Amino acid sequence: SVPGIFAQTPKPDVSERLAAAADTYFAGHPHKALEQYITISKETKNKDAFLNAAFIALEQGNPKQAVDIATAGYTIYPQDEDLTEFVADAYLADGQFFNAEHFFSMLEAGGERSEFWLINLARAQLGMGETKLAKQNLQRAAAGQGHTALANYLLGQIFEQEKNWTAAAKAYSAAIDYDHQFTEARVHYALALEKSKQYNEAY
Numbered sequence: 001s002v003p004g005i006f007a008q009t010p011k012p013d014v015s016e017r018l019a020a021a022a023d024t025y026f027a028g029h030p031h032k033a034l035e036q037y038i039t040i041s042k043e044t045k046n047k048d049a050f051l052n053a054a055f056i057a058l059e060q061g062n063p064k065q066a067v068d069i070a071t072a073g074y075t076i077y078p079q080d081e082d083l084t085e086f087v088a089d090a091y092l093a094d095g096q097f098f099n100a101e102h103f104f105s106m107l108e109a110g111g112e113r114s115e116f117w118l119i120n121l122a123r124a125q126l127g128m129g130e131t132k133l134a135k136q137n138l139q140r141a142a143a144g145q146g147h148t149a150l151a152n153y154l155l156g157q158i159f160e161q162e163k164n165w166t167a168a169a170k171a172y173s174a175a176i177d178y179d180h181q182f183t184e185a186r187v188h189y190a191l192a193l194e195k196s197k198q199y200n201e202a203y
Helices: 014-026 030-044 047-059 063-076 081-093 097-106 114-127 131-142 148-161 165-178 183-195
Strands: none
Touching: 014 030, 014 047, 030 047, 030 063, 047 063, 047 081, 063 081, 081 097, 081 114, 097 114, 114 131, 114 148, 131 148, 148 165, 148 183, 165 183
16 A cells, blocks of 8 residues: 555644634634634633633623633643733623733732723722722722823712812823823813802913
């Protein structure tokens, strides 16, 4: 017999399968790509497959599925920061604030994305009614460099709900200082100035 004539075609390795799923996604077929990533994750336990599948599920507006996918990955890679963040994001998107707070709290401060984690931690705490803790974490985020405008804007929202117009105006002003194009913050800033009787400034 001719050597190799009955040899089976080798199966593509994980990197090739991931690349194929990525091609499917960028070709405009996210649902099909999601199925591919889920299959890869189940068959190979590949971390990137879990991450990409969870990302697409969130993007497609299915946070419950994202929770299931990211949690499955986290069970295998409990020390992985990216998967921990995805689990937290998925829980937050699904309105499971207690679980979201738990996972955001597990992420170590001081990293490149720690300010954003603090903001999302605060969002989870607001969902639980823990306004005091949320303020503290937003103030910590506002003292950073990466997401200062957003942190101050969310602080302004809290103060606005409390009708603390002076504090709200200060927070919105800080948000605008860091992002001059932040139109929504500018609108709320004007409202806070008006409510605190600073009419000329509001105008």
